[in-house]
Every structure is written in C-alpha cells, then in structure tokens.
Amino acid sequence: MERLCLDCGTLIRGRADKKYCDDSCRSNYNNRLKIEDNLVIKRVNNILKKNRAILVALNPNGKTKTTGKKLVSAGFNFEYHTYCYETHNGNTYIFCYEYGYLTLNDDNYLLVKREESLG
Template sequence: MQEKTCLECGTKIFGRIDKKFCSDQCRNSYNNKLNSDGTNYIRNINNILRKNRRILMSLNPNGKSKTHRSKLAEKGFDFNYFTNTYTTKAGAIYYFCYEYGYLPIDNDFFALVKKQEYVD
C-alpha cells in the first residue's frame, strides 16, 4: 500500500483511504489557492453590479423616475455591467441591475424603473 501525503503541505496522512488533506486548514488553504483567480474576478464584477444597483435605487426611490447620463456617471455608474435585459414589443431595451433598470431615451436621459415581480 502506498503512503498518502497531504496535497497542501505534503505531510503523511492517516485515516480514511480516500483522504486527501491532513486537516481542515490544509483543505481550505488548498481550495482557496485553487479558486483565488476566478473568485477575485467574480468578486470585482459583483461589486460593480451592486454599486450600479445602489445608484439606480438612490435615484429612483418611488419606482419610476428620469435622470440624465451625467448624473449616473457622476455617481460612478458603469454602463458595461448589468444583470439582464428586457425587450418590449416595441423593441425598447431595458437594462437591469437586479430589480432596478434603466431605459435610454432622448438626449442622454434615462427612464428608471423598478421591476416589482422580479423574483417569484
């Protein structure tokens, strides 16, 4: 029978035959290293989406309003990130950050909306 060693620290493993780590600490450390690049990327995008949502929420306290592009940009809104889109029958495209959305309208203005039935 071959001796098994911990995938993280290399120490000899005792116990179950399918055991890969000598402790929970080594298991967590190994998995954190394995996922760190992807986790940072996802964390950064989620932070942008949450910030966009907070900005839309602050400018739209009553569920429907209108604002100018400069007001969104001034608060740090990033137009490259949104969670989903909704296209109306007329072809208008609403961009959503979770339940808060915006529709580009004339002269760099945006109609802001809150989707009430977002989650069933």
C-alpha cells in the same frame, strides 16, 4: 524525468502521476486557484451592487428620469448589468437586478423598478 511539485516546486518521489509532494501542497495549490476565480466574481458583484445602489438612490419612487451625467458622476458603470428586457414595441430596458433604465434621447434615461414576484 524529474517531476516538481506544482505548489512548492520540490522534487516529487513516488507514483508517476503524482503532482504534489504532500496533501498540504495539494490544498494550497487548489485553494490558490479558487481565490483567483473568486476575486473576479467578487469584483463583478461589487460593481453590480454599486450600480443597483445608484439606481435605487436616483429612483426612490419606482419611475423617474435622469441624465447620464448624473449616473456617471455617481459612479455608475454602464458595462455591467444583470439582464436586458425587450418590450413588444422594441424598447430595450437594461436591468441591474430589479432596477433598470431605458435610454431615451441624447443623455436622458428613464429609471424604472420592475415589480415581480420571485416565487
């Protein structure tokens, strides 16, 4: 049975379990896999950073109200956030790092900044 290098596709000679023709092809193949994974992570992180920046810009004092229309027009993506926090009275705040929002009614949102120590 012929075996081909997973990176360049050339015929492999040697051990039965060999997957690459040389160390260069092994490195290229594994680096390509890492790059594809990192692109997904980079894309999500960029969305989270943008969401946080929008919340910071619209909430300079730590607590304010705004509309969904303002958030969306600034480029906010409601599908991405870092965590949710449910209060004892059942309100759910959605956070992007330390900045978050609470859906009020219709198209209104309460923007907040969570003050906590990271220590």
